[in-house]
Amino acid sequence: MGTGENLLERVQASLGAQALETGMAHGILVLQITAESLVPVAGRLKQEFGFDLFLDVTATDWPQRRPRFDVVYHFYSARDFVRVRLKTQVEETDPTVDTLVPLYGSARYMERECHEMYGIRFRGNDDLRPLLLYEGFVGHPLRKDYPKQREQPLVPYRDVKP
Amino acid sequence: MSLPPLTTLPNPIRPAFTKGLTPGSVIVNIGPSHPATHGTIQIVAEISGERVVRTDVHCGYLHRGFEKECESHTWHTLIPYVDRLNYCSALINDFAYCEAVEKLMGIELTPRCRHLRTLLAEYSRIADHLTCVAAALMEMGAMTAFLYLVTIRDYVYEHIADLTGARVTHSYGRIGGLARDLPDGWLQRLEEILDQMDTFVDRVHGLVDRNRIFIDRMRDVGVIATAEAINWGFTGPILRSTGTPRDLRKDTPYLSYGELEFEIPVGIKGDNYDRYYVRMREIDESKHMIRQLIDMLQPGPISVDDRRCTLPEKQAVYTEIEALIYHFKLIMDGIQVPAGETYSAHEGANGELGFYLVSVGGGVPWKVHCRSPSFVHMGGVHRMLDGYQLADLVPTFGSVNMIGGECDR
Numbered sequence A: 001m002g003t004g005e006n007l008l009e010r011v012q013a014s015l016g017a018q019a020l021e022t023g024m025a026h027g028i029l030v031l032q033i034t035a036e037s038l039v040p041v042a043g044r045l046k047q048e049f050g051f052d053l054f055l056d057v058t059a060t061d062w063p064q065r066r067p068r069f070d071v072v073y074h075f076y077s078a079r080d081f082v083r084v085r086l087k088t089q090v091e092e093t094d095p096t097v098d099t100l101v102p103l104y105g106s107a108r109y110m111e112r113e114c115h116e117m118y119g120i121r122f123r124g125n126d127d128l129r130p131l132l133l134y135e136g137f138v139g140h141p142l143r144k145d146y147p148k149q150r151e152q153p154l155v156p157y158r159d160v161k162p
Numbered sequence B: 001m002s003l004p005p006l007t008t009l010p011n012p013i014r015p016a017f018t019k020g021l022t023p024g025s026v027i028v029n030i031g032p033s034h035p036a037t038h039g040t041i042q043i044v045a046e047i048s049g050e051r052v053v054r055t056d057v058h059c060g061y062l063h064r065g066f067e068k069e070c071e072s073h074t075w076h077t078l079i080p081y082v083d084r085l086n087y088c089s090a091l092i093n094d095f096a097y098c099e100a101v102e103k104l105m106g107i108e109l110t111p112r113c114r115h116l117r118t119l120l121a122e123y124s125r126i127a128d129h130l131t132c133v134a135a136a137l138m139e140m141g142a143m144t145a146f147l148y149l150v151t152i153r154d155y156v157y158e159h160i161a162d163l164t165g166a167r168v169t170h171s172y173g174r175i176g177g178l179a180r181d182l183p184d185g186w187l188q189r190l191e192e193i194l195d196q197m198d199t200f201v202d203r204v205h206g207l208v209d210r211n212r213i214f215i216d217r218m219r220d221v222g223v224i225a226t227a228e229a230i231n232w233g234f235t236g237p238i239l240r241s242t243g244t245p246r247d248l249r250k251d252t253p254y255l256s257y258g259e260l261e262f263e264i265p266v267g268i269k270g271d272n273y274d275r276y277y278v279r280m281r282e283i284d285e286s287k288h289m290i291r292q293l294i295d296m297l298q299p300g301p302i303s304v305d306d307r308r309c310t311l312p313e314k315q316a317v318y319t320e321i322e323a324l325i326y327h328f329k330l331i332m333d334g335i336q337v338p339a340g341e342t343y344s345a346h347e348g349a350n351g352e353l354g355f356y357l358v359s360v361g362g363g364v365p366w367k368v369h370c371r372s373p374s375f376v377h378m379g380g381v382h383r384m385l386d387g388y389q390l391a392d393l394v395p396t397f398g399s400v401n402m403i404g405g406e407c408d409r
Helices: A002-018 A038-047 A107-118 B066-070 B079-083 B090-105 B111-139 B143-164 B186-208 B212-218 B226-231 B237-241 B272-296 B314-319 B321-332 B373-380 B390-400 B404-408
Strands: A021-025 A028-033 A053-061 A069-076 A083-090 A096-098 A121-123 B026-030 B042-048 B051-058 B340-347 B352-359 B367-371
Touching (some): A002 A021, A002 A038, A028 A038, A038 A069, A038 A083, A053 A107, A107 B373, B066 B079, B079 B090, B111 B186, B111 B272, B143 B186, B226 B237, B314 B321
Antiparallel strands (some): B042 B051
16 A cells, blocks of 8 residues: 555645645545646546546536536556546536546546536537437436436326226 | 337437448347347447447446435435345445445444455355356356356355345445344355355356357457556456456455455456456355355454444333434434545446445435446447457357446446
8 A cells, every 4th residue: 555655645746736625535635626627637647647547427516506516537546556536616507528538438438427417518528428318308317406206208108097 | 098109209319320331231229128138238239241340339228316316315225225236246235335434434343244244245246256157158058057057146145135134135234334143054054055156166167168169159259458448447357357457355455355365366368258267266266255254253243333323222222212312313314424525446246336425414415426337347348349240249248247237327
């Protein structure tokens, strides 16, 4: 674990200037960054520090807050066994971040999911078709203002007479 | 009652391509309900003769709003949903989720709970690998091997049912501990099953390992290189089959894995045969770990003595007002998890199973996100399908072991 912790310290020292806020949370280095610096920071994480595995992208909805959404990324270094979390805030009126597809193939699918669930647009990802949902689904179900009970049946309900 | 004509139903997907790249190629649709694609997965493939030119993989037919549903349950009452992610190894999901919540609350498990969770996680991993290998073999026509493996898997399921009360979806994890301790004689039966497993797994090795038909179908099919696998986010047995020994149990030891002696089996070139062999060898390693854990298990409490999360003794609930109130508050309001966020990952049977939790304090999670290995694998599986024969699609897909429950959530 020693090398991993050293690595996180080096990342923090080196990328801290590009971050709005840094800190450790439960063993994971958290960098709060602006949407503009997302691709440069992710690129340096991959090329300089060996974070080769793109684990996950998701979003968090804070309806009372401006900007409303956090877009949350997790990276893992398969060489040093440590994780980094990048967080960036986007506005509800323009929930756009740049895609990470040029850096990681796996971003393609995960960004698709985040797009349909939260309506985050990933600029540069040319395949944001619905994935877990279906064509024509209206709204973004993981946003807090999407009612859990809303029904959008793809196949119309049958009219069954007693 | 009359059904609308089929043609009026909208198509749930929009394929990435509708025209072939090469003259004479054909677009075929496979699934989502097809006997050879175990799990509800839809593959739109362009084929030229028997060769697959490119594929467009669609999942989501088993989507049931897991993450949305979690946001209106207490931290404890969503455990049954967590079970239904990877239903072949539900206990691993339970423990991964519980550990994430325990991280937020700063809870340290009792040694017996830690060992027992490790033991059960390995036991579940065996069941998962048995399922995967059995199904993949059956799809190639190896019915005998399938029956051998599923027989032993059924012993495992029945045995876990003796402990948890359910064969498949156990809901056995509790935040800060486990639902109940082992019943009498459970460990003796465990050793019997492990011995029988040796016999059955050996028979399968004998049937298929050097079988010409098996090798022809598996060797050099669905090949993926390490760099490619990492680029597409592959973890677990698929990544290890490419020859790189990445395993969270070794790299970032959690539960009791730091105290165990085990090896990480790796493959040579990342083809179907390697994935089969890595899984078979992992069954051996899991058995080895379980035998060590049986020796390590000492009597003791299975849940932490912490009123923030553990229910008081039932007897005390009936006789003491304080215990009654704790019981009431824990059930009605749920356990109170301090505000914060965490990402916690376990080595699931298929790869990195992570839970990203966001709490704003209180009894209900703000967000529960599951990083499921199967879902990420579906994003890159086309790299293993394109360029091979159409018939190879079935064993390759079987060796990826896509589990609809965790993929579609």
